[in-house]
Every structure is written in C-alpha cells, then in structure tokens.
Amino acid sequence: MARRKKSGMDAIASMPWPVGVVLGIAAYWCIRHGIGMYFTSFGGPVLKGVGQQASGGAFGLIAWMALALCWIAAAASALGSHRRRKLLETRSGLDSLRGISWRQFELLVGESFRRRGYSVEENGGGGKDGGIDLIVRKDGRRELVQCKQWKNSRVDVATVREMWGLKAHHDADGVHIVCIGDFTPDAARFATGKAIHLVSGTSLLEQILAVQSKPVNKPETALTQPLRESPAHACPACGSGMVRRTNRRNGQSFWGCSQYPRCKGTVAT
Known part of the structure; x- marks a missing residue:
C-alpha cells in the first residue's frame, strides 16, 4: 500500500x-x-x-x-481519541464488528492495541484492505498490522504470504492479520511457527471485551447503620444475629446478617 x-x-x-x-x-x-x-x-x-x-x-x-x-x-x-474510545466501548458481538465501515474497523483494531500497551501509528490512505494498515510498537518490537474486514469470505494463504514478505521487506519483528471472519487451513498452516499472529473475528472480539472499561457494579442494597440486632432472628445461612437494614432502591426494610459481607443472608421484615 x-x-x-x-x-x-x-x-x-x-x-x-x-x-x-x-x-x-x-x-x-x-x-x-x-x-x-x-x-x-x-x-x-x-x-x-x-x-x-x-x-x-x-x-x-x-x-x-x-x-x-x-x-x-x-x-x-x-476528538479522534474520544471517537476511538467510544467505538471500542460500544462493541458487544460479531454483528457489531460487521456493521462498521472498513476505516472504523482499522481504528477499532488500533484502539484495541493501544489498550494493551502498544503505541500505534496509523499508516493512512491506500484504500480498503491493502498492505500495511497499522504499525504497532511495544517493548522494543515493531510489528505490522493488516486489517481485513471481509464479511463473507475467509482470509487465504496468499494474503498471509504477502504480509510475511512485507515483514522481511520492512525488517519488522512480526505481523498481525486481523479479520472479522476466519482463515483458511492453508493460511493457518503457513503461519505456524512464524512471527505471524492470525486474529479471527472471535479472537478480536475477546480482545476487545477484555480491554473495555469495566462498569462499576453497585450493590443492590446499600446498608445503613444498624438500628438494632435481633436475637429473635437468626441468619438462615450461618445462624448469626440479624441486623435491621434498609434497601436504598425501594425504601423497604429487611433483616440482614450481622456478619455481612462474609455472609449475605437476609430475612424479610
């Protein structure tokens, strides 16, 4: 390219x-x-x-x-950084990868590398799916990335051979070929034992989900200060005393185990 x-x-x-x-x-x-x-x-x-x-x-x-x-x-x-973050954070399945443009696909792949600690250089221009799309660096290694947004066909061995030749030509340490679908058996065999990383759509989705920002999980019940312990109510889970608490979401009170959070037993009032 x-x-x-x-x-x-x-x-x-x-x-x-x-x-x-x-x-x-x-x-x-x-x-x-x-x-x-x-x-x-x-x-x-x-x-x-x-x-x-x-x-x-x-x-x-x-x-x-x-x-x-x-x-x-x-x-x-x-602005570009914000768009890339939003693009990555809103991916949830293979259909969400297929529904974006080829340029967005390249940006998405680049952002997934950034989240994993790589510095990313976008090669720019060159049209759809041709040659080197990204150059990524990490720990002194420089690697070439090609993005293939082929939705209805598998990446063949010719593409893998081409990238292997580009690796030698540019004296790179390795290559990554990232696609939405999968690779032919011949392509997989050629890449075996070489510094060629074949990333299928399923593998890419796993990488994206792994680096997405994790939402803060708020507990369903926020505990207030204990009003009083009740010896008449024994925790059904561990037998300890119960403490009267209030569910912040609906305002209803309930008996919660005094050993919370080690024990999460509850009894309705």
Whole structure:
C-alpha cells in the first residue's frame, strides 16, 4: 500500500493531545521571543538587526499561527481519541464488528492495541484492505498490522504470504492479520511457527471485551447503620444475629446478617 506522506499537523494530531498543546506554546515562544534573543546575542550586525525586529514583534503573526495550528491539531487528536474510545466501548458481538465501515474497523483494531500497551501509528490512505494498515510498537518490537474486514469470505494463504514478505521487506519483528471472519487451513498452516499472529473475528472480539472499561457494579442494597440486632432472628445461612437494614432502591426494610459481607443472608421484615 502506498503510504501517504504526513504533514506536520498530521504528525501532531497522531500524538496525545497534551503534546500538541505544549508544542504550540513552545513554538509561539521560540518564534515570538527566542529568535530575537538568539540573533541579538550571537549574530553579526545584520542578524542583530533582524533580532531587534523580531523582538519588536515582526514575527508575532507567524508565532500566533504556529500556536493556532498546533492547538487545532491537538483538538483533532482529542476528538479522534474520544471517537476511538467510544467505538471500542460500544462493541458487544460479531454483528457489531460487521456493521462498521472498513476505516472504523482499522481504528477499532488500533484502539484495541493501544489498550494493551502498544503505541500505534496509523499508516493512512491506500484504500480498503491493502498492505500495511497499522504499525504497532511495544517493548522494543515493531510489528505490522493488516486489517481485513471481509464479511463473507475467509482470509487465504496468499494474503498471509504477502504480509510475511512485507515483514522481511520492512525488517519488522512480526505481523498481525486481523479479520472479522476466519482463515483458511492453508493460511493457518503457513503461519505456524512464524512471527505471524492470525486474529479471527472471535479472537478480536475477546480482545476487545477484555480491554473495555469495566462498569462499576453497585450493590443492590446499600446498608445503613444498624438500628438494632435481633436475637429473635437468626441468619438462615450461618445462624448469626440479624441486623435491621434498609434497601436504598425501594425504601423497604429487611433483616440482614450481622456478619455481612462474609455472609449475605437476609430475612424479610
């Protein structure tokens, strides 16, 4: 896949958004103040004149433009990060993987790698399902990723051979081929014993579910301070005394085991 050449804003937008904010401030200071200070201190007569003009605000507009461009790229980074997180958090089954576009599928795969501690470089451009879509790095290893959103066919051995050749060409440490469906037996045999990771739709879904944010499970009953213990009520589970408690959800009272949370026995009042 022919790789699209990135602009400076593309490069900043691919970084975490705080980096873009800091770069914008640094660029503004260097252009607005740093150039003038440097030329005035170390330049000859001509450069000192340029430095004096720079210190007087000659490059002020350029400084503001650099700041604005960096912050626009930072905003794009923050928006993209939010979209990727939402895309990953809303996947729940194979149908939810099949129902997204090929570009969203690549973003989803990239986000799943990020959640597992990889740094991810999106290759960009190149059309559907061609060549290297992502370059991921972790623990000093650089690996190539190809995303195949084929819904009705299995990935064949030719695709796996192609990625194996790209691994050698780019001197990568390994390759990942990620698809929604599955791989042919020939493809699986070719990958055996090689640094080729074949990720089927089922395996991808398992990876996604494993890195999704876990919801905070609130207990159904929130316990108030014990009102009194009742020797007349013995816990049906462990025989300990019972404590009168209130169910926050419906306001009803009940007898709960005094040994909670070790024992969760209850008796209706």
